Amino acid sequence: xxxxxxxxxxxxxxxALGQRGKxxxxxxxxxxxxxxxxxAESIVRSLVKEGLIESARGKNGxxxxxxxxxxxxxxxxxxxxxxxxxxxxxxxxKEAECPRAATCPTLPVWRALDETxxxxxxxxxxxxxxxxx
Amino acid sequence: xxxxxxxxxxxxxxxALGQRGKxxxxxxxxxxxxxxxxxAESIVRSLVKEGLIESARGKNGxxxxxxxxxxxxxxxxxxxxxxxxxxxxxxxxKEAECPRAATCPTLPVWRALDETxxxxxxxxxxxxxxxxx
DNA sequence: TAAATTCCTATCGATTCGATAGGAATTATA
DNA sequence: TATAATTCCTATCGAATCGATAGGAATTTA
Numbered sequence: 001x002x003x004x005x006x007x008x009x010x011x012x013x014x015x016a017l018g019q020r021g022k023x024x025x026x027x028x029x030x031x032x033x034x035x036x037x038x039x040a041e042s043i044v045r046s047l048v049k050e051g052l053i054e055s056a057r058g059k060n061g062x063x064x065x066x067x068x069x070x071x072x073x074x075x076x077x078x079x080x081x082x083x084x085x086x087x088x089x090x091x092x093x094k095e096a097e098c099p100r101a102a103t104c105p106t107l108p109v110w111r112a113l114d115e116t117x118x119x120x121x122x123x124x125x126x127x128x129x130x131x132x133x
Numbered sequence: 134x135x136x137x138x139x140x141x142x143x144x145x146x147x148x149a150l151g152q153r154g155k156x157x158x159x160x161x162x163x164x165x166x167x168x169x170x171x172x173a174e175s176i177v178r179s180l181v182k183e184g185l186i187e188s189a190r191g192k193n194g195x196x197x198x199x200x201x202x203x204x205x206x207x208x209x210x211x212x213x214x215x216x217x218x219x220x221x222x223x224x225x226x227k228e229a230e231c232p233r234a235a236t237c238p239t240l241p242v243w244r245a246l247d248e249t250x251x252x253x254x255x256x257x258x259x260x261x262x263x264x265x266x
Numbered sequence: 267t268a269a270a271t272t273c274c275t276a277t278c279g280a281t282t283c284g285a286t287a288g289g290a291a292t293t294a295t296a
Numbered sequence: 297t298a299t300a301a302t303t304c305c306t307a308t309c310g311a312a313t314c315g316a317t318a319g320g321a322a323t324t325t326a
Contacts, residue, residue, distance in 0.1 A: 190271065196272090
């Protein structure tokens with residue numbers, strides 16, 4: 001599965017952060033977005049690590065976007081949240097392991113497919129997921 | 134994972150059938166293509182059921198293509214072999230189950246992505262996977 | 267009748283994935 | 297200074313999926 005629950009949760013959380021504008025506690029966010037709190041924690045940690053959002057610790061802490069919603073493409077959010085966006089193991093986690101790689105006739109096809117998917121997902125931003133106005 | 138081992142094995146088997154031209158026993162084919170025999174059995178049964186290949190039972194039986202290699206797109210072979218080619222559960226097996234579907238802002242994006250992937254994979258045929266000459 | 271094949275059902279073991287538990291570290295504020 | 301609210305971290309669970317295997321029934325040729 002190229003896009004899993006984890007990535008879709010990430011989009012919901014990021015979009016909600018964009019709508020709120022200010023720093024938000026994850027407890028509120030997760031409840032509002034119907035994302036299991038503990039799972040949400042693990043997701044936002046990925047997003048922080050990848051530099052997509054900012055965190056403030058301690059009381060009154062929370063998370064916030066570092067850019068405007070229109071400046072995040074779906075491709076980069078999903079890549080930050082997912083283990084791999086590759087369409088196949090051949091271009092994903094098991095990339096280096098395949099002994100056939102040198103002569104494999106389909107490998108170039110998978111690479112081109114990944115590029116096509118990335119291009120497609122780069123054509124949308126968080127703004128496209130927010131209700132108009 | 135949008136394209137799994139099962140689908141890639143299917144492409145190898147179909148391509149090999151194309152190169153042989155005539156009816157081939159799966160024992161030979163699987164050995165030649167390094168596909169586990171019993172797993173290959175399950176794959177070709179899908180391909181037969183979807184009408185992509187023909188089977189002959191009994192001694193001297195085997196499998197053969199029903200069209201020329203250039204007339205099979207990767208999209209249709211993969212769709213026949215895989216459980217689902219959908220990029221996400223939202224447009225795949227759990228499609229009907231999502232209560233958010235009616236208002237989900239990302240659902241149209243996933244549908245368009247699936248269409249993009251299908252278009253891409255329809256741009257190649259088995260012939261493209263066969264060595265030149 | 268024997269041998270080679272396709273067809274069918276059932277199951278296994280490993281891996282992944284969504285989700286949870288429990289607590290450490292940090293910070294504002296009463 | 298104590299407390300409460302938060303982010304951060306590690307470890308683990310249960311279910312589902314997936315690649316692979318086992319065992320045999322049905323079919324066909326010779």
